[in-house]
Amino acid sequence: MTFKSIDYSGPVGKSLVRKSGREKVTGAATFTAEHQPDKMLHAVAVTSNIARGKIKSIDTRAAKNLPGVRAILLPDNVPSFKRIKTFNDSGMKHSLASNVFPAAETEIFYAGQYVAAVIADTFETARDAALLVKVTYDTQSHVTNIDNAPANERPESLMGAPAVITKGEDAQQAWQASTVKVDADYRLYGNHHNPIEPHATIAHFGKKNGKPFLTVYDTTQSLAPGQATYAALFDLAPEQVQVICPYVGGAFGSKGAMWPQSVLACLCAKLVDVPVKLVATRQQMYGGTGHRSPFRQRVALGADKDGNIQSIIHSGIASTSRKDVYNEAFTMATRMMYRTESLHLEQSRCRLDTQLPTFMRAPPETPGLYALEATVDELATELAMDPIELRIKNEPEVDQHTGKPFSSRLLVDCLRQGAERFGWRNRSAKPRSQKDGHWLIGMGVASATYPHNVFPTQVDVTLNENGTADIACCTQELGTGTRTAQSQLAADMLGLPIKKVNMRLGDTALPPGGISGGSATTASVGGAIRNAVEKLKEQLLTLAQQQDEFKNASLDDIHFVQGAVTDGQTRLPMEDLLEQAGKPNLTARGSFKGPEEQKYSAHSYGATFVEVAVDEALGLVRVRRMLGCYACGTILNARTGRSQFIGGMVMGLGHALQEATHWDHRYGRITNDNLAEYHIPVNADVPDIDVMWIDTPDFNASPIGAKGIGEIGITGVAAAVSNAIYNATGKRLRQLPITPEMVM
Ligand code: MOS
Secondary structure (H helix, E strand, O other): OOOOOOOOOOOOEOOOOOHHHHHHHOOOOOOHHHOOOOOOEEEEEEEOOOOOEEEEEEEOHHHHOOOOEEEEEOOOOOOOOOOOOOOOOOOOOOOEOOOOOOOOOOEEOOOOOEEEEEEEOOHHHHHHHHHHOEEEEEEOOOOOOHHHOOOOEOOOOEOOEOOEEEEOOOHHHHHHHOOEEEEEEEEEOOEOOOOOOOOEEEEEEEEEOOEEEEEEEEOOOOHHHHHHHHHHHOOOOHHHEEEEOOOOOOOOOOOOOEOHHHHHHHHHHHHHOOOEEEEOOHHHHHHHOOOEOOEEEEEEEEEOOOOOEEEEEEEEEEEEEOOOOOOOOOOOHHHOOOOOOEEEEEEEEEEEOOOOOOOOOOOOHHHHHHHHHHHHHHHHHHHOOOHHHHHHHOOOOEOOOOOOEEOOOOHHHHHHHHHHHHOHHHOOOOOOOOEEOOEEEEEEEEEEEEEOOOOOEEEEEEEEOOOOEEEEOEOOOOOOOHHHHHHHHHHHHHOOOHHHEEEEOOEOOOOEOOOOOOOOHHHHHHHHHHHHHHHHHHHHHHHHHHOOOOOOOOHHHOEEEOOEEEOOOOEEEHHHHHHHOOOOEEEEEEEEOOOOOOOOEOEEEEEEEEEEEEEOOOOEEEEEEEEEEEEOEOOOEHHHHHHHHHHHHHHHHHHHHOOOOOEEOOOOEEOOOOOOOOOOOOHHHOOEEEEEEOOOOOOOOOOOOEOOOOOHHHHOHHHHHHHHHHHHHOOOOOEEOOOHHHHO
């Protein structure tokens, strides 16, 4: 074991209502754009309506004449800032997404680029004036279509691995020599995140203790990285910057990096020297805040006649922007999903005149695993094998790329137990053989996976003399229930009831946490809490020994039980210990960086089952039932955990059947940049969703036994839906989303 196991006996695993739920539904939760600092002005951005070229002139006369307009931020009056490196180029030292700076460039890199901003007394005036700003351009030819861009770049590295990975003999030859083989090409549209809370920033350059001080209300998944980024941008020490965000109204990766509207709000605030609020419109979020790249992928699988996979080839293209780099490692899961003698993974990159792609809902498994798991289904058909049995037959003993053992896997359990509960045995392997009236019925399955990530995190845990405990960490509440789940964890380890534990987060004044991305928050914050609790034990043991208690006890003997510290014999109430020591409270700073040395290949796993009904005459696909069975180590809260899996699965439905960013490539602009035309699942699209999990902690992966659950739900869905449509209709549809005209 990498970490010593914990026997949870308190609130961990209980189905508790999230603390932020009531705050949100009663309106007590204050979101970023709802803050109202004194003297605040409103800024509205002016965006480029061409995809590539140069600004020729900006005519602000009409805008300036509007009563209530205070200033117009333009390339020639932009306050000073440093052109720091992006997160990709700085090794994640900063969270800055892009080196295209708002209102500071005369060159245009994508439609929707912020070229100016109007600052006014009211939002309405600023918006009105922004429409009056007239920008003229020298237009250059652009490419926004992935099929028209040369894929002539190799990513430098893909999540710590090279862009080309080869194992064993020549995979193409091995594939050629295989008895049974499949080779499939996949096309995936790009996607946009569409959180309901738009990207918003309120910035103020003021003073604190006589020194310049920047306060930023920001909707973000990256508070502490944001603080470092603002500091670097504006030449301040991190202590001269405070970023605040107690609630996030949806993000899905789009608030992981710092997008231009945050920088623009700061530049406006610096220009007018009072607080300025800037909220991106829905349209501006399409141009401005990142998206999932479109993809072209190929997966080829070769097997012997018994279904032993002999060759896996996974290759393809993702896009990045003209100026900046984001690499989505869509071949990553293929490194370790199946046992194979020969493996060849190869990614290339093309440049498009668009905003930079970014993390979106389980990157890179969502696009990559779709292609892999749909092809595995094709292989099962060629072999006339059950697709679950084919997967189990090719279960690897070790990670095929690193050779490391798995921290735990339990994928076979997920497939078997999920199949049992879903009623997989009622499936007919023959396409078009199950009907319900004019509907063709089909079942599909796919594996799900997501890597176990952690980010360095620090936490203060405080024991108070009234018998309560406080947790403080600058992590983010994405809406997933972090405050509740981490309070459960701390309560369990401290032997306290859940109502005695409170958590503060969402403020850089608290000990630094990492980005809430990569499904990393639970294990990262939890690891730091465990460390803090262990330090508290040491302090309490010392206190007790000063009073001649626990004289012969070692740290291992000390436990927290029902508000008391015990060595197994003597029981000392924590309040009494603090009182005797003359201390009102006791705080320990815990930290967690991840294991010193990565001995294991650590991932969450799952199996996704889908039943579809297809009306070929109308091209309709109705998902009737879904089941996800997951193995993600300890689940801290059964209710919020279940919600996260369901949320991921619903996003998977969107990815499979609805979500697509459409372009008019003649103009290099997005045509469905709104929630009316960018289709996402609504209640009528979402069937009964059944969720179950294998309740086995993974202390090889994490000090609290938990692995990530936030994103894995989405990863198997598109392939399971596609495989179910094949089972219903006999059609292999190798494109996402699968739309009516493809089904007809
Ligand atoms: Mo997640 S897409 O890493 O926020």
